[in-house]
Amino acid sequence: MIKSAVFYLCLTLLVLSCKPSKTSKLVLDTIPDPKTLGESYVSNPDNLLSDATVSTLNRDLSALDQEGTAHIDVVFVKSIGDNVPKDIAHELFRKWKIGDQKSNNGLLIFMVKDQKRIEFETGYGLEGSLPDMICRRIQEDYMIPYARNNDFDNAVLKGVDATISHLKGNASSPAEPEVQVVSPLPDQATAPGPVPVMDPGAMRPDPRPATISGENQVQPPVSSTEKTGPSGNPGGLLSILIFVFYMIFAIILGRKMTAYKFKRAWLNPFIYLMVLGPAALIIYLNLYYPTSFYDLRAFFVLCFLLWFFVNAHFLILGAILKASLKEKSRHEQYLAWRERHEPMEKIVLKLFSFPFLKAYWETYTERLKRLRYDPMDCDHCKSTMTLLDDKKEDAYLSKGQLTEEQIDAIDYDVWLCTFCNATLVLDYKNLQSTAKPCSQCHFQTMEFKKRKIMKRASSSDDGYGYEYYVCANCLFEESIKFIIPQISSSSDSSSSFSDSSSSSSDSSSSSSGGDSGGGGAGSNW
Template identity: 30%
Template sequence: MLRLTRILLFFLALLASTATRAQTAYTIESIPDPKRTGGGFVSNPDGILSEGEVQQLNGVAGQLEGNSTAQVAIVIVNSIGQENPKDFATRLFNHWGIGQADVDNGLLIFSVMDQRRTEFETGYGLEGVLPDAVCYRIGMQELVPYFKQEQYGQGLLSALIRIKTTLEDPEALEEIRSGGGQQYGRKAFQPVPGLPAALGWYIFVNGLFHLFLLLWLLYTTYSKQDLYDRYRAVRRVYFFVFIILFPLPYLLVYFYLKYRLNYLRNHPRYGKETGKLMHKLDEQADDAFLESGQITEEEIGSVDYDVWVTDDGDETLILRYAKRFSKYSACPKCSYRTYYHAQTRTLKQATYSHSGLQEQIYSCKNCNFQDRKLITIPQKTRSSGGSSGGGGGGGSWGGGSSGGGGGGVSW
């Protein structure tokens, strides 16, 4: 009986020890900073990702930083205890200083396994290019399907490649490098230290802001003569409201702008040359007036075209409506927005004695043009701090900051 009791106590102690280890929660300070443990972009202290997956992520993140100056940190841990992943991600982002200080173009992809949650935390300078809705969509389309199958490395890689494609769009690159996202980012709306927080001040400032927004809306809507120009002007206001001001008080403005966009796009118009009334063709009929590349753009959803014609066919008007966020960019050969990142292949694995080689394949859906880019996978480095993602990204983060932008997904 005594022996049985000892055996039982031993197993209870073993179980308690295992539970204690399983519940070990990371703090902001205890998560290994990959820039301090090898110079990479991935912190993987619990070994959830394989070394090969860490090297692949480092390769893509390193190329993104080289092309756009944007810095991406990938962190995956078993637990942060009872802390909220979103709040934790914001504090970790600012603790490390991800992104360049002058433009705040950093991104943190933070996964917590026991809470089954991944947060995409953006710096101020990326909020215009990667708003909450886009981060959520990337997470649901690229990351969640793989995570549900416990393919965590592949899910992170797929999401990172999608983000890389989005950020390397020519318009996005200009905004990221110039810090254009800060123009409408949360940093611009931070309260001035010492400003009274009384209700009267809030009502006064809020009233002025709404008046400014109304005047801006009226000006951008009616300062243009052409309906298409009006549509594009209102669309800019629409995205500003949707991405930056989306909270409930602005829902009426949001729905009004949505109605206004639909009205301007579909309202009957007259030919500029003949003055005759024009009508819009349906999606099947308008293909007869589009080039093959334009039809391909419509098929893959990167661009939508409206074709207006007069009843006698004397005048035709083709209007282009590009999708703001798409994995497709302009093809260097045919110029249509049908060019995308098709595949990444590892040609040679990196080891502790030599670097590896990776091939990224870009392809055009229209003209079948292909471009292959070779990327050096940094040589593996040994460190005493676990698998924190050595190699690939230089010595330190750039001193960027975040105000809580970005979105999250659960799996």
């Protein structure tokens, strides 16, 4: 069971984990942390932004940081290879620890030129002020129109300005531009200039820059209804933790589900459906229907899916048993129904009884009572037989059978025909008993007594020991040897770490320990 749980855990974490690969680690190492450069808030390794833009950004973002409102880092690179921008943005945020440790007020604006992608990665403390919807709107209304025209300086400046305006005003949406830029003559085509903020009572104009003729013609941005492809993120650390706990519980539950039996647990498709199906659904919802409360949504979705799977299991199981046991005896039917239901009885009654399974379980319990205690007909004379009580039945049981009852391994029912004196002895095994069949008397009376280690395992050799069993019926003793695997030795290695400190000559930063759960949004231009 433990091996299977580990297997499914590794398989799921492979799907959900945001841990960087070797390739992404190389990419992370090539992007300089702004705190280690003369520029405190902008990482511009490929010089895609002009010096004037970098200077303006550092000035504005430093003031915002010193006020304690937010710490915003801007990164613009040519390429990150085949890596996913959202993953790189998340790892950069965690590596650089953007934002204050207590308030988690960090924001990373990450742009990748060759993938034409913008990502906003927010710290935990900004998820309320900058929900996914606001991040995406800033990207679409203030950044994408300029980026499509290769005017990256204005794309970043306008996006940062809109973000700062929203944070300072704590509005429900970013401030809107008031005036459209008038299209210049073809020989004087320039990028749109600064756009003043409109009066809240004024009519909302189109915030997009005007169309420019010639090679640098600005393309209209794609509306939210026209976008295709994912715009959210697969989920943060909390989503992964929620799913890991769900997965462990689902695997344990799935192993107890017996509608379909398989020799090897990993061949059971029902377990994969319970584990990988919900994982794919949660990732799909987070990517295509992002929301600021995706962790809470993941929790409720997983709870509902678990409830659904358990209910569906018993619907299928009941139908299978009814169809397959028609020609079986009452005793065989009883054993089959109980074997398939008893392992999940406590879990069902405590967690999943409402509303369907409560009624289902009552019907199942009544079925067992009828199968075991309804009057039996004698096979010889067809007369009605009588079920003997515990005291009277002892006269019809052997010494071994009485011992099995005494150690609670098997319970026997004895039916007596008062007309022809024929008897019928039926056995009902205790599914919770640990007693094993004895190799000498063949009754299920072999009980575990003790476990003794004879040699402990070392780094150079296996260990071993014995488990001792004694038969409660014939007193036969048996010892079974077990092996303790050799302790794996790991080579000692030492590594030295050097502390380094960096300072900025232009400004000081409050970035000291922020973290992100994957909040924010992304857009393509």
